[in-house]
Amino acid sequence: MNDIEARIVQLNQRLKEYGHAYYVLDQPLVADGVYDQLMQELIALETANPSLIFPDSPTQRVGGQVLPGFTKVTHDTRMLSLGNAFNEQDLREFDRKIREQLGTVNYVCELKIDGLAISLKYVDGLLVQGATRGDGTTGELITENLKTIYAIPLRLKEPITIEVRGEAYMPKSSFLRLNEQRLANEEEPFANPRNAAAGSLRQLDPKVAAKRHLSTFIYGVGGDTESYGIASHSEMLAYLAEQGLPINDTSRRCAHIEDVLAFITEWTEKRDDLAYEIDGIVIKVDRYDQQEELGYTAKSPRFAIAYKFPAQEVATTLLAIDLTVGRTGVVTPTAILAPVQVAGTTVQRASLHNEDLIKEKDIRIGDRVIIRKAGDIIPQVVDVILAERPADSVPYEMPACCPVCASELVRIEGEVALRCVNPKCFAQIAESIKHYVSRNAMNIDGCATRSCVSK
Ligand SMILES: [Zn+2]
Incomplete structure (x- = not known):
């Protein structure tokens, strides 16, 4: 074994040991930077010596090719x-x-x-x-x-x-x-x-x-x-x-x-x-x-046997559908609900995702709807109780105009969402400023983003 080979073997062993401590035992042995450094060294050595890439090298985790499709496989014994x-x-x-x-x-x-x-x-x-x-x-x-x-x-x-x-x-x-x-x-x-x-x-x-x-x-x-x-x-x-x-x-x-x-x-x-x-x-x-x-x-x-926790779903009344306009003009509907306790918290708003869900489930204002909340997840409207629908209810129509600037909303070909395409729409400008000062972009500390926006 020459020096390069010996070093590759050593790096393989160390990275495996550190990876196991970090990902399996949840007890990191070294700082992330040290791990990354050793990984970079191994990648460089393997690139120069491809015959020394072991099948279980930690570099091989993301080495796979893009597949054309998935192959079916029959289990040796059934997975019951x-x-x-x-x-x-x-x-x-x-x-x-x-x-x-x-x-x-x-x-x-x-x-x-x-x-x-x-x-x-x-x-x-x-x-x-x-x-x-x-x-x-x-x-x-x-x-x-x-x-x-x-x-x-x-x-x-x-x-x-x-x-x-x-x-x-x-x-x-x-x-x-x-x-x-x-x-x-x-x-x-x-x-x-x-x-x-x-x-x-x-x-x-x-x-x-x-x-x-x-x-x-x-x-x-x-x-x-x-x-x-x-x-x-x-x-x-x-x-x-x-x-x-x-x-x-x-x-x-x-x-x-x-x-x-x-x-x-x-x-x-x-x-x-x-x-x-x-x-x-x-x-x-x-x-x-x-x-x-x-x-x-x-x-x-x-x-x-599998004991299943009680479902974290409850019924409540859909009082209104609130529409917000995002930075790129996408209009997102949110359910406003009669307050209800789910999984230990009071829920008054829930995600409706987009207009398609409203259409697919024929969700109407005034309906009794099923809300699901699990853990940290944003509460969601998952279904409608049709048997409890008020006699005078009408299908929900998404508005034709932007709720902020009143210009006409458009649906871009191939997209689910409705958009306001008015470049001067105040909602979009405000959201852009919010995005600009947020951590993802400029990370300006101390700028009261909320006061920049009034909707
Ligand atoms: Zn607008």
């Missing part, structure tokens, strides 16, 4: 979905049936991450394939996009061959940043982190996925568990963590259903503090031999 529990009674029933058959059992409770189910295949320790769950039997090959997720190791600690399963998700912070950018570019914001994660992983260009800052938790293995000499789910999670895979550290072993219920109560209260969205709690019988004994129904395993 779990049966659902919606309340304490469902959970006690699940527990009663299991104890009837097995006597005593231990359960493992895990947070149910609200993302996209994925499968990762490692051969001799190297990541060779990543796929979506799809319908459980057939998924889509998204290996290059999954490689852009830094929490996913390109090589495991040991040269084992294994298929692991987990959830790819978008952290709340990435989601908020992404939607801010999209709104600034006047692109449609994503409705929630799950949609944003799914949309990112279905990008044909891995460079787009790389910019979306997704993450992953692994929660199990596909196929036979016997060959690993591991007797329970909780031991398997520990084993997968040893292999360098990202495992959620909140899972808890519970000896009684009362402990399971306590775990659920605890996380129902703490869920908004998490850096990612969860939509429930997964409860599994811990021991593999007991899982085997319980077996499966046609659709799902009998040894596990």
Whole structure:
């Protein structure tokens, strides 16, 4: 091994170690700048010596080509979905049936991450394939996009061959940043982190996925568990963590259903503090031999169940539709609502996205509408209760004129939004000034942006 090769091997090892500490353990070992510097050095050495680019080099995460389309892939063993529990009674029933058959059992409770189910295949320790769950039997090959997720190791600690399963998700912070950018570019914001994660992983260009800052938790293995000499789910999670895979550290072993219920109560209260969205709690019988004994129904395993948090949706009355004009003249409708409590906060305004949603759902002023709010996400109008529609209601018409300058609104070919195209429109000038002094542009401190604008 010459000096260059030795340095490349060393850089590979260091960057992997630092990456694992940062993305998986959440305990950075070095400053971001140090990491970037080593990465730049490795990129330079590899560019000069392409024969020394290892398949699991950290530079290979975003090296994938733009794909013409996605290839379907059949899972070796089906990726089953779990049966659902919606309340304490469902959970006690699940527990009663299991104890009837097995006597005593231990359960493992895990947070149910609200993302996209994925499968990762490692051969001799190297990541060779990543796929979506799809319908459980057939998924889509998204290996290059999954490689852009830094929490996913390109090589495991040991040269084992294994298929692991987990959830790819978008952290709340990435989601908020992404939607801010999209709104600034006047692109449609994503409705929630799950949609944003799914949309990112279905990008044909891995460079787009790389910019979306997704993450992953692994929660199990596909196929036979016997060959690993591991007797329970909780031991398997520990084993997968040893292999360098990202495992959620909140899972808890519970000896009684009362402990399971306590775990659920605890996380129902703490869920908004998490850096990612969860939509429930997964409860599994811990021991593999007991899982085997319980077996499966046609659709799902009998040894596990998913408790779903109550929906964060409520009904309220749509009082008015407020129209705002943005910097480039785009007119955005916002729902003004009779104040209502959703997910612990009072909601009086909700997003209607654009005119198409209003038309598609035939949303009318005076309607009873369904509002959804989850975590930090902007509340949204998701549906109309047609049965409660007032007899005298009329379809909503977007105005023909700008609500600020009264000039005629136009719809630009191929765009969803209506625009005011009057260059002297006060709303647009004011929004431009606001944008100019904002952090994204000039970052002028102390300018009272609000007083610049009066609408
Ligand atoms: Zn205008």
